Amino acid sequence: MALAYTSFDELARLAQEAGTTISALVLADQARELETSQEALLARMEADLDVMAAAAEKGLDPGLRSASGLTGGAAARVAGAREQVCPGRFARHLAVALAVSECNAAMGKIVAAPTAGSCGILPGAVLPLLEDGTVTKDQAARALFTGGALGMVIANKASIAGAQGGCQAECGSASAMAAAVLTELWGGTPAQCAHAAAIALKCLLGLVCDPVAGLVEVPCVKRNASGVANALCAAQLALAGVESAIPCDQVIAAMDAVGQAMPCTLKETAKGGLAATKRGAELKKQLQGEQK
Template sequence: MSYSSLNEITQRCNSEGIPFWKAVQYSDMEEREVTEQASFQMMQKMWNAMKAAGDSYDKDQKSRSGLVGGMGGQMRSYMEKGDTLSGDFMSEVIAQALEMGESNACMHRIVAAPTAGACGVLPAVLLPIYSRKTASDTEITEAMYTAAGIGQVIASRAFIAGAAGGCQAEIGSASAMAAGALVSLRGGTAEQIAHAAAMALKNLLGLVCDPVAGLVEVPCVKRNVIGAVNAVSSADMALAGIVSRIPPDQVIDAMKEVGESMHISLKETGEGGVANTPEARKIKFNLNLQ
């Protein structure tokens, strides 16, 4: 996909009278020189892989490091008591984000959306909606195009890798993608989709990448939860008519500026932030002895 700004997508939507997701699909068809059906089937394949990843979660499995595993199961057990502060839907979003992040750490097959470390955010908001039968496979596949278009623009204007821009580039981008997908599912306008993405990204601006022992486990898995919850709140704000006072593309540019200003110790090197706490250094030492 060749869009360089969210504004460019929005303008195409308005000029051609098409939804955001269709503008992204058209770009995919043009760039890869494939038919509409072939393009849609590829996106369906990504959605089916997300569903399979959700189904394959094993609450009894731990990552090789032993740092993560079982948290998704714990959240579901707590949720089943019916007394969560978050409510049923948000609690399921939290559980799903944990499960997908843990599945990644346990080497299950996941969809990088946009990265493996942020793989739990998008499915965490889409799978609960699907399980409640409030959106069909086709509708969610369409929303996946919306997410992909947002991710492509962020990758083009800034970055999506923690090593380049900190965790704001991974979880932040994933959260923006998920927020846009949710607005798309609710029939929001192209402008609302862009503003939802902007608010989600803005809320996580400056988030550092500081994996303990260099593993995409701590604090990464729990940050998928924050990205997913943030996406839901940003989508609701956009659907309510609330806008980002800073234009969406300028928010992406600001994320790039912040990422470039970050010290190298805060960009996936495992040398700063929580990765440099006494406990984290102890974990790293013990893992290196194994």
């Protein structure tokens, strides 16, 4: 029977009972749904990983700037920093998330995951593990099916659009997807994947979408870095056996309710939050002056 993608807890339970991973269930289901082979789907996901890697490379160019000039170069700074509060691979996760997001802002090619505004978080989670050989490309591509399945559940039961649910729906969803992917890649059980997703989404609940001048730049680029850090945190907790007191599906429902309660000024209209600050208004005015 085809999977409905309306409950992530149910997906985790089905995988747990079948003694397999969430991604294996989803991959088999999607092959049936799209009337193609699992190999073809994996090849397509690997091609998406290639696009993500190319975007990261472009975004790491220290000279890269967006058309507005608001963003660019942050990834290169983090990648080249000597002082490391976040040692080793952790800083690399942040740099890659920034890089892909800055590539997006500079009109580079990206994979929306789930949206363009949150496109740095999944690559930020996965690519560093590929770069240092911790996981193979095949493993990474497979695990992304777990993240994609969670994204489908969120899209079905809540929203992945900032205009509907605020940033929690975009970067929050991406961070939860990344947490589930990381947990599976690090050998976590399906139940732990669901806990990781729940923890990640909980920690970004209520995050508003308040882009300065309406552009996918400030604060979006930095929220991609914090989104991947949040995913790493959630995966680490879940792998250690920490459980979310609220099940994943109910956190998703809470996210939907919070999104509906959120005023329109905080849902991508650029009329509230950081967009409405003194500096935010100045930048908008400045950019509109250039446009005319």
